[in-house]
Amino acid sequence: MAIMDTCLQLVINYKKTEIMYKATYNEKGEYTGFYVDGIHENIPQPNIELTEEEWQQALSKNYKVIEGKHSFSPFVQNKEEILENLRVRRNSLLTESDWTQVEDSPLSEEKKIAWKNYRQKLRDLTGMNDLATIVWPVEPI
Helix, strand or coil, X not given: CHHHHXXXXXXXXXXXXXCCEEEEECCCCCEEEEEEECCECCCCCCXXXXXXXXXXXXXXXXXXXXXXXXXXXXXXCCHHHXXXXXXXXXXXXXXXXXXXXXXXCCCCHHHHXXXXXXXXXXXXXXXXXXXXXXXXXXXXX
C-alpha cells in the first residue's frame, strides 16, 4: 500500500509541476530544436522559454525569434524557393500526363492537342514575371 501511495503522490506532484518548454534558434531567428526542461539536459544556446501554446506555434514556419522573443512572422519565400516548389509540382503534373502524348494513347487527336496545350501551359509557368499570383492550368476533360 505504501508503494501505491508513493506512486500516487509522484503523479500528483508531476501534474502540479509546470512543464517548461524551450526552443533553440539560429541567427535568422528560425527555430532549430525543441526541448522539455527536465527531460532534456544540456539544451544548446541560444534558446528561449516557451509556453505550451508558443511551443506548438513555433512548429509552424509562421513564428520565429525576433529580439529574443517568440514572434509571429509570416512565412515568405524568395523567388528561387517559389520557382523550386513550382517546378516540383509542375514536373509531377507533367509526369502524370505523359501517357496522353504517347503514340498509342487511347485519346482522340483533339484530346491529345488539348493535353499538349495544357502541358505547354505548365512549362510556361516558370517564365512568369509575377510569381505572387500563379494560376495553374486546368487539366482537359
